Structure formats: C-alpha cells, structure tokens
Amino acid sequence: METKRIVIKIGSSSLTDAHGQLDRMKLHDHVNAIAELKANGHEVVIVSSGAVAAGYSGLGYPSRPVTIAGKQAAAAVGQVMLLNNYADAFRKHGLTIAQLLLARQDFERREQMSHAYSALSELLKRSVIPIINENDSVSLAELTFGDNDMLSALVSGLIHADFLAILTDVNGLYDKNPNQYEDAVRYHFLKELPDHLLRETSDASGSKVGTGGMKSKLRAARTALSLGVRTFIGTGNGADKLVKIINGEGDGTYIGTESLKPALKVSKQWIALHSPISGKIEIDDGAVHALMNEGKSLLPAGIKQISGHFLAGEVIQIVDQQNHVLGKGQVNYSSEQLDEIKSLPSMRAMDLVNVCHPEVVHRDNWVPWTAVLRPVPNERRNG
Numbered sequence: 001m002e003t004k005r006i007v008i009k010i011g012s013s014s015l016t017d018a019h020g021q022l023d024r025m026k027l028h029d030h031v032n033a034i035a036e037l038k039a040n041g042h043e044v045v046i047v048s049s050g051a052v053a054a055g056y057s058g059l060g061y062p063s064r065p066v067t068i069a070g071k072q073a074a075a076a077v078g079q080v081m082l083l084n085n086y087a088d089a090f091r092k093h094g095l096t097i098a099q100l101l102l103a104r105q106d107f108e109r110r111e112q113m114s115h116a117y118s119a120l121s122e123l124l125k126r127s128v129i130p131i132i133n134e135n136d137s138v139s140l141a142e143l144t145f146g147d148n149d150m151l152s153a154l155v156s157g158l159i160h161a162d163f164l165a166i167l168t169d170v171n172g173l174y175d176k177n178p179n180q181y182e183d184a185v186r187y188h189f190l191k192e193l194p195d196h197l198l199r200e201t202s203d204a205s206g207s208k209v210g211t212g213g214m215k216s217k218l219r220a221a222r223t224a225l226s227l228g229v230r231t232f233i234g235t236g237n238g239a240d241k242l243v244k245i246i247n248g249e250g251d252g253t254y255i256g257t258e259s260l261k262p263a264l265k266v267s268k269q270w271i272a273l274h275s276p277i278s279g280k281i282e283i284d285d286g287a288v289h290a291l292m293n294e295g296k297s298l299l300p301a302g303i304k305q306i307s308g309h310f311l312a313g314e315v316i317q318i319v320d321q322q323n324h325v326l327g328k329g330q331v332n333y334s335s336e337q338l339d340e341i342k343s344l345p346s347m348r349a350m351d352l353v354n355v356c357h358p359e360v361v362h363r364d365n366w367v368p369w370t371a372v373l374r375p376v377p378n379e380r381r382n383g
C-alpha cells in the first residue's frame with residue numbers, strides 16, 4: 001500500500017461534549033484512528049482545536065469566553081490539558097507527540113516559515129506526531145486565524161501533504177445549512193470549489209464551541225487545493241474511520257482529484273500567500289507575454305513604471321499597463337535602482353547600478369495571480 005503524508009484537522013465540535021467541554025471519549029476515538037493510520041505506515045500531522053473548550057471551565061467561566069483576553073487565558077490553560085490528554089492516549093499506542101503553536105505572523109516571516117517546515121520534516125522523519133494549534137494566547141487580535149481550518153490548509157501546503165482531512169460534526173458540505181433545512185442535499189465529491197459555493201455557504205457554526213462554520217472549511221479547502229492538496233470534510237467513528245476516509249469511503253465530501261498540480265515550493269508559497277506587498281511594478285506587453293506565457297524572468301527592459309519604496313529582497317505586485325494584477329514577485333533591485341534602469345537593456349542596467357544579475361524578478365521568485373492568489377469571493381486580496 002502507498003504511504004501518504006496526511007494532515008488531520010480536528011475541530012472543537014469533534015472534541016467536546018454537549019456542554020462544550022473536552023470529551024475524552026471523542027479524543028480517544030480520534031487517537032485510535034490516527035494510531036491505525038500510523039500502523040499502516042502513513043505520516044500524520046494533527047491540527048487540533050479544543051484549547052479554549054478544554055480550559056474555560058477550569059478558569060471559572062460559565063461558558064466559552066467571548067472576550068479576547070478570556071479566550072487567550074482559557075487557551076493557555078486548556079492547551080496544557082489538551083496536549084496531556086493526547087500524550088497519554090498516544091502513549092498507549094507507543095506513539096510520541098510534539099506540540100507546535102503557530103500564529104499568522106509565523107507565516108509572514110519567511111525564515112520562520114522555513115523553520116516550521118524544517119521542524120515538522122524532522123519530526124515526521126522520526127515518526128513523531130506533531131500536534132499544531134494556533135498560538136491563541138499571543139496572536140494579535142486582528143491577525144488571528146480564528147479557527148484552525150485555514151491553519152490546517154497552510155500546514156498541508158507547507159509540508160506538501162497528500163491529503164487534508166477536516167473532521168467536524170457534520171458529514172460534509174450540503175447545498176444549504178443542514179441544521180436549518182431538512183431538505184439540504186449533501187455533495188459527495190467536488191472536482192473544485194466554484195465561487196458561488198463559497199458565497200452561498202454559511203459561516204454559522206453548528207455548536208457552541210465551533211468557529212467559522214462550513215464557510216471557513218471551504219476557504220481552507222480552496223487554499224489546500226491551490227497548494228496541491230486533496231481535501232475531505234466530514235466525520236466518522238471508530239478506529240478505522242481515517243483509513244476509510246483516505247481510501248475514499250469516508251462519511252463526508254471529497255474535494256479535488258488525484259491529478260492536482262504539484263505543491264508550490266515553500267518559498268513560492270510564502271510569496272503567494274503570506275508576504276507583505278511593498279510596491280508595484282508596471283510592465284509592457286512584451287514582458288507580460290514573457291512572464292505569463294513563456295515562464296521567463298522579468299528584465300529591466302520590460303518595466304514601464306515603479307510605485308512605492310521598496311528594498312531588494314522585498315515582494316512587489318506586478319501589473320500590466322491597464323493596471324490588471326498579474327502576480328507577486330520578489331525583487332532583486334530596490335525601487336531607487338529600478339527608477340534608474342527601467343526600460344534599459346540588461347547590460348546597461350547592470351553597469352549603471354553595479355548589480356551582477358539581470359533579472360529584476362527571477363522566475364523562481366515569481367508567482368502569477370492564478371489559483372493560489374485567487375481571492376475568495378467578497379474578500380480582500382492578499383495585500
């Protein structure tokens with residue numbers, strides 16, 4: 001049997017009881033199913049929610065806190081309880097776990113993203129099961145993932161996973177919220193996620209503890225697909241549930257086909273999804289053709305105009321002369337240098353600013369505004 005690298009996202013709703021508190025039976029059910037995957041030789045990374053749910057009652061809150069400070073405190077208490085429970089449960093299977101707490105800022109800094117990649121790769125090599133959660137207690141309010149769906153998609157891209165399973169309390173995506181409409185119909189398989197599905201799907205959570213509802217799972221699934229990772233959204237019970245899920249027999253919705261394009265390199269993922277945009281370069285039609293159709297790098301000769309102040313190594317947006325965004329790239333020249341050399345032949349440009357490589361943006365550091373950068377409807381573009 002082919003072994004796979006699998007990311008399992010476990011939502012709060014799949015870890016808690018009717019009062020919104022950590023349900024150890026549910027946790028053990030997931031652990032048994034993950035142990036089964038490991039026994040079959042698969043590599044597994046868990047993205048687990050549940051810290052706030054596990055911690056709030058111990059802090060004396062009558063229900064899940066709504067204030068930022070309340071959630072941060074509850075997560076700090078609950079994360080310890082959550083991981084202790086996982087560690088005990090996995091130990092019974094002879095398996096070791098590791099904890100990684102990630103914040104959105106960790107993805108915005110290229111080195112930190114590479115460190116996360118290296119640490120995860122090493123843990124997987126040593127057959128340890130990394131358990132990731134958002135670093136709720138320190139995440140900046142305006143920069144939190146909020147739920148772990150998007151985090152799980154980004155992690156699955158980062159480690160070039162073969163499959164992302166988002167476990168929740170509903171058995172897949174329905175054409176309308178099944179909690180409200182009895183006649184809601186479930187999708188078993190979707191080749192891709194069209195815009196209208198994202199627009200129409202509700203962000204209402206089905207439980208007291210979940211965040212983001214089905215909409216955030218679809219956003220995450222779209223990101224995972226664009227990073228080359230097939231996704232499942234659904235549920236299941238018993239030790240064989242995950243084996244069934246990865247064999248295509250799971251109770252839920254499968255999104256994407258086996259023949260997705262391969263994942264982008266980590267450096268391109270950073271440029272595409274996380275890097276801040278420091279400026280803009282407008283290019284002529286010849287350069288548009290070279291970049292978009294011929295897989296070439298951007299040379300000084302194709303540059304018409306520069307906006308913003310940026311340094312060499314920063315990421316800028318590239319637009320055509322009608323101001324259509326073409327993509328993002330990491331520049332080898334500062335905006336000051338580019339102002340001097342725009343439209344010039346490469347040799348002259350290099351002489352003028354004393355730089356030894358002709359590419360303004362090398363094709364290895366260029367990501368076109370295709371699937372990865374495509375904004376989810378009703379949302380701001382990255383940057």
Ligand SMILES: Nc1ncnc2c1ncn2[C@@H]1O[C@H](COP(=O)(O)OP(=O)(O)O)[C@@H](O)[C@H]1O
Pocket residue numbers: 010011012013014147167168169170172173174175176177178179201202203204205206207209210211212213214215
């Ligand atoms: N179209 C839909 N299909 C399926 N579930 C939906 C849909 N719209 C809203 N939901 C709700 O989304 C919930 C799952 O999201 P959420 O509560 O955030 O789960 P989790 O805690 O697992 O992240 C379901 O319980 C369901 O009530």
Ligand SMILES: N[C@@H](CCC(=O)OP(=O)(O)O)C(=O)O
Pocket residue numbers: 010011012013048049050051052053075133134136146147148149209210211212213
């Ligand atoms: N990081 C938070 C997760 C917040 C949350 O509700 O996420 P989810 O259940 O995935 O919608 C926690 O551990 O409680």
